[in-house]
Amino acid sequence: MTPTLSHLKALEAESIHIMREVVAEFRNPVMLYSVGKDSSVMLHVARKAFYPGPLPFPLLHVDTGYKFKEMYAFRDWYAKEIGARLIVHRNEEAIAQGAHPLKLGVARCCGALKTKALLDALAEGGFDAAMGGARRDEERSRAKERIFSFRDEFGQWDPKNQRPELWDLYNCRIHEGESIRVFPLSNWTEVDVWQYIKLENIPIVPLYYAKERLMVRRGTLLIPADDAGNLKEGEQPEVVMCRFRTLGCSPCTGAVYSTATTIDEIVAEAATATRSERETRIIDHGSNTMEDKKKEGYF
Amino acid sequence: MNSIDQNIFAATDTELLRFTTAGSVDDGKSTLIGRLLVDTKGVFEDQLDAAKRIEAKKGAKGAYLALLTDGLQAEREQGITIDVAYRYFATPKRKFIIADTPGHEQYTRNMVTGASTAHLAVILIDARKGVLTQSRRHTYISRLLGIPHIVVAINKMDLVGYAQETYEKIVRDFLEFYEKLDVTGGDVTFIPISALEGDMVVERGHNMPWYEGPTLLEKLETAPVLVQINAEDFRFPVQLVSRPQTEELHDFRGYMGRIESGSVKVGDAITVLPSGLTSRIKRIITWDGELEEAFAPMSVTLTLEDERDISRGDMIVHTDNPPRVEKELRAMLCWMHETPMVPGKKYLIKHTTTTVKAMVTALEYRVDINTLEHIPAPPELKMNEIGLVNLKLLKPIACDAYEKNRATGGFIVIDDFTNMTVGAGMIR
Structure with a gap:
């Protein structure tokens, strides 16, 4: 009788296989590191994939300047801790011009600080493959994404003309200037990610744990109020016991009411959640859908 | 993702079952997947609310189930599934990955893609229409890709008055054709369902007391996943x-x-x-x-x-259990690109971790995937066609017959000028 792998170990083995294919087949790969829980899992699996050797690629953080201060502290500590090479890229021009979601609107702000910054960073670094922690269960256009997803020389995605992807045979061939986005965690769900963080004892940004925080209620969202720049006129901050299910930019990421202060409580909460995690991300609402943004080059 | 029983998710030793669903627009495939997701609480309230809001605008009953699964704007506009979509849900017993594939003949390549990693195939048959050409096609492709378990879900039982005779006739018709199919191994299970009303999908319902077999979910939870991997040959x-x-x-x-x-x-x-x-x-x-x-x-x-x-x-x-090492291969090839495959042309094939130049030296026959007839020596293989080819490789590869070992018997074909994946092959 052959033993079987648990689903988490099977997912891990698949992700390791994917990352090794990337390193074997591409000239200059990079791993996107957004400091969130999925990035943390992806990075951890990457360290396992190349053990006992070091990480054979740099990490790239596309920074908008609006990330939570806890994220910056964690990023710098963790990169140093594991000895990773970290590249931070910002769209300095847009930041200098004062790009802000409350001023530009969320879609334009994201377009400038995230999509454009990402495409510029990939071009500057000459990266031919970029790994990201996006999962297919997050959003319906992501459910259609290949694990190895082709991008033309403008970084654009054409969902109707994707390469067939069979078995675990990934077509890594591209022409000069084209690139591949790789999603090693494609088949993981949010619950898998939390279970794995627990199983492997992976460090995560403390914002994921519940505590009393100064927040402002905006519609159904809880927006961090510790930065006065996030507040609209007339909004009154209050102290709320809450945590973040996903992490993005502080003006655009809502928290959820929660008392989960341990990883066990978070796993239990994720397993019984009735609302999707991306509900707290303002960028997902509105008429510019994830599919539109992905076509333009968003991760 | 939500679960039926929250405590089970504390355990991390659940198994993973990958299955594919094949069916056409009218078979209610998207409705079935929507039903599975909703009844296993594999869909979040905000996603459900969004689908129900669109349904309210369009007005068709139960349409929200299908809206949950169609991912691309073009698909929602046209009400069809164009590409493979992957869905995830879990029960206390297992985690599931669904490769949701379109069923029309022009999407054979997508079906082949979805089938390539599946342990189980759900083939949908409309109870009002019975076994159609497409049912044969879906079954043939599932078997060709080596899926060990086939579940024939006879859907829309609500529209035939949940009649046992209708179900039994379809089972007879299916078996008559299935026995002629040149396949070994694997099993077939028949389940009468109504995806719209929910009978025999997750809940048994009260409409078909005459059916004593498993519900679809019970089948998905108990089908062995091990047969997928060849345990003998390292x-x-x-x-x-x-x-x-x-x-x-x-x-x-x-x-x-x-x-x-x-x-x-x-x-x-x-x-x-x-x-x-x-x-x-x-x-x-x-x-x-x-x-x-x-x-x-x-x-x-x-x-x-x-x-x-x-x-x-x-x-x-x-050392005591080697695969074949060969420079010339016979393989079933599914063509996936608009530019047809012509014998004599050179391509690249990616097999395990090796990529090698190859030439198609002969196209022995094409399979009419509707009648399963062999058409000898056609001039080319068009997109979505399947045929038996002879290949000559620039360098030898270590391989097994696909039937024996999926991982060392499958390969993809790449056009070395455009870099597109243009075909998928299964070594004989």
Whole structure:
């Protein structure tokens, strides 16, 4: 009788296989590191994939300047801790011009600080493959994404003309200037990610744990109020016991009411959640859908 | 994702079952998947609310179920599934990955793609229409791709008054055709369902007391997943050679890869193919510690007793159980690109971790995937067509028959000018 792998170990083995294919087949790969829980899992699996050797690629953080201060502290500590090479890229021009979601609107702000910054960073670094922690269960256009997803020389995605992807045979061939986005965690769900963080004892940004925080209620969202720049006129901050299910930019990421202060409580909460995690991300609402943004080059 | 029983998710030893669903627009495939997701609470309230809001605008009853699954704007506009979509849900017993594929003949390539990783195929039949040409096509493709378990879901039973006679006639018709299909192994299960009303999908319902078999979900929860992997033959395609050359690892040389089938122990006598060099396994290294034994589908790093010239694309196997090493192959080929495959043309094939130039020397026949008839020596293979080809490779590869080993028997065909994936092959 052959033993079987648990689903988490099977997912891990698949992700390791994917990352090794990337390193074997591409000239200059990079791993996107957004400091969130999925990035943390992806990075951890990457360290396992190349053990006992070091990480054979740099990490790239596309920074908008609006990330939570806890994220910056964690990023710098963790990169140093594991000895990773970290590249931070910002769209300095847009930041200098004062790009802000409350001023530009969320879609334009994201377009400038995230999509454009990402495409510029990939071009500057000459990266031919970029790994990201996006999962297919997050959003319906992501459910259609290949694990190895082709991008033309403008970084654009054409969902109707994707390469067939069979078995675990990934077509890594591209022409000069084209690139591949790789999603090693494609088949993981949010619950898998939390279970794995627990199983492997992976460090995560403390914002994921519940505590009393100064927040402002905006519609159904809880927006961090510790930065006065996030507040609209007339909004009154209050102290709320809450945590973040996903992490993005502080003006655009809502928290959820929660008392989960341990990883066990978070796993239990994720397993019984009735609302999707991306509900707290303002960028997902509105008429510019994830599919539109992905076509333009968003991760 | 939500679960029926929250406590079960504390456990991390659940198995993973991958299945594919084939059916056409009118068979209610999207409705069925929507039903599975909703009844296993595999869909979040905000996503459900959004789908129900669209349904309210359009007004068709139960349409929200289908809206949950159609991902691309073009699909929602046209009400069809264009591409493979992957869905995830879990029950206390198992985690599931659905490859949701369109069923029309012009999407055969998508169906083949979805089937390539599946343990089980759900084939939908409309109870009002019975076994159609497309049912045969879906069954043939599922078997061709080596899916061991087939579930024939006879849907829309609500529209035929939940009549047992209708169900039984379809079962008879299906078996009559299935027995003629040239296949070995695998099993077929028939389940009468109503995806719209929910009968026999997750809940049994009260409309078909005459049916005593499993519900669809019960079948999905109990179908063995092991048969998928060949447990006997150790096959280890080398992905990467690890030579960190750091101070403490300056002499280290490890072979990184995934055990595609079988298992391996420290001390085992191995052969490296295609070169034929031999050695023994010295260490099986993982981040979680060194292992005495490892098995498929684990990703590990192997070291050998002797220093050998080994690189990506080589395959490490047990000396007493080698695969074939061949330069000429016969394979079933499914063509996936608008530009037809013409014998005599050169392509690249990617097989395990090796990519090699290949020429199609002959197209023996094309399979009419509707009648399963063989059409001898056609001039070309068009998109979505399947045929038996002879291939000549520039270099030999280590391979097994697909029927025996999916991982070492399958390959993709790449056009080396456009870099597109243009075909998928299964070695005979």
